[in-house]
Amino acid sequence: MKPRTLGTVLDDREALAGFSRARVAMVLTNPNIHDNPIVYVNDAFERVTGYSRTAAIGRNCRFLQGSMTDDADVAKLRRAIEREEDVTVDILNYRASGEPFLNRLIIAPVKSDDGKCHYFIGIQKAMSDRDIDSSTLSIEKQLNAVQRRVRQDLSMLIDIIRDQSNRMGSEEGFAALARRIECLQLLYEEMRLSDRDAHRQGxxxxxxxxxxxxxxxxxxxxxxxxxxxxxxxxxxxxxxxxxxxxxxxxxxxxxxxxxxxxxxxxxxxxxxxxxxxxxxxxxxxxxxxxxxxxxxxxxxxxxxxxxxxxxxxxxxxxxxxxxxxxxxxxxxxxxxxx
CATH class of the missing domain: 3.30.565.10 (Histidine kinase-like ATPase, C-terminal domain)
Known part of the structure; x- marks a missing residue:
């Protein structure tokens, strides 16, 4: 099995710029486990929400919701997850301190070549007043660029892991993916540095x-x-x-x-x-x-x-x-x- 070609949706420069400017948090959830719990968060998630990895992993993302979260936004997310569809929503979430913040959230299924949904990836950005006043279409484009980049990388790894598991008659699942995600996370951080340095092309x-x-x-x-x-x-x-x-x-x-x-x-x-x-x-x-x-x-x-x-x-x-x-x-x- 050949890994899928990366970069077919985005060119490199768009992906680099999108990740750097968005300063995004990333979450992975596993819909094949009861209540679709979080299985991975990046450093940006910890900084944005105030919740540590240990406090977040194993819980459904709804713990970020609070008394003023709009039920219609929650229902929109739930429908998309049930249908395994992409969705974008601005939802009121709450930090660990109890402080509310407007969260631009993009969720997308991560599927293997056979169409099975293995994970959902959540790309999110806390919206500042300046973000709200500026072009929301521009921010959404940047976040979508990041989401596609990450989803392609993860899908490539999932296909290789699934193929190997089929050959060997075993299923390593997320344990086999976790270390590779950390490697990709280092790449996404390097992408930020690349975008800051104007003369760098890659x-x-x-x-x-x-x-x-x-x-x-x-x-x-x-x-x-x-x-x-x-x-x-x-x-x-x-x-x-x-x-x-x-x-x-x-x-x-x-x-x-x-x-x-x-x-x-x-x-x-x-x-x-x-x-x-x-x-x-x-x-x-x-x-x-x-x-x-x-x-x-x-x-x-x-x-x-x-x-x-x-x-x-x-x-x-x-x-x-x-x-x-x-x-x-x-x-x-x-x-x-x-």
Whole structure:
């Protein structure tokens, strides 16, 4: 199965500008669980609402409603969710402090290729007086641009996860998606930085991949394992950045989780360089236990291996594993034109 083509609805520059100017909060809910609870919120949601992730996850979004919330707005949202349709509404919500705020909310189903709705994504922006007085059509266009961008990225991942689950006879569900969402969230934050810097035409790959790598080292690293990064300065378009970041996430997570089993110390290194004839190379090396000789690489029987393989194929790049005298070297090459 080939991942769907990203960016067919939006060009990169529109997506970048839309995300930056909107400063949006993002929520994912799971309609396949009783009462369609929240399963993910981003940092912007916490800042806008005052509710922490732990306070929000597991609850239906209605907890943001209050005594002055319009029943007609609530009914409009409920109908759209029941019909698995997109909907936009300006709804009065309440922060954790009890302060009301007008929330421009766009909700859309996130479906796989077979048409099944796996999640609903909510993109929301607290409307200031200036927003209300300005062109609401412009704000809605920006929010819709973000919603389409995120929905495409998530749908791509869901299709790969679903396909792998069908092959292996298992269903990993949201647990398989959660870490990948965090990787995408770092990309969306980098999109904001890109839009602030007027001369930049795309995503700064050194900056973005460093942020992905540091996040993984923080969550999966352990005492005794050192991590070093060396990156060059170059840019790539949004589609290339999306897929490369996800590939890096799979490879680097695997290194931290499996390279040092039974060892007290070790080193993981990452190098990102622009290639002379265009494109770029990411090299991830470790001095750990190495890949067993009887294990095929990449391990497409695993979800991480399949995600990495399908994404590198979609970039027409290469993903090579080298068994060293000690440890493993993984080389990710992305050619020019991506």
């Amino acid at each position: 995503i700064s790959m050194g900056s973005y991949l460093t942020r992905v790598a540091n996040a993984i080292a923080h969550s999966d690293g352990r005492p005794g394992v050192a991590f070093s990064i060396e990156v060059g300065r170059f840019e790539a378009d949004l589609e290339t950045a999306t897929r490369t970041g996800l590939i890096l996430s799979e490879v680097l997570t695997n290194a931290f989780q499996h390279a040092f089993v039974g060892l007290d110390a070790g080193t993981v290194r990452m190098e990102v360089i622009a290639l002379t004839e265009g494109g770029f190379r990411v090299v991830i090396s470790d001095d750990g236990v190495g890949i067993p000789k009887d294990m095929p690489v990449p391990a497409t029987q695993t979800l991480g291996g399949r995600i990495a393989t399908e994404l590198i194929d979609s970039l027409e790049g290469t993903l090579n594993y080298v068994r060293g005298a000690a440890g493993t070297v993984v080389i990710i090459d992305v050619p020019a034109g991506n």
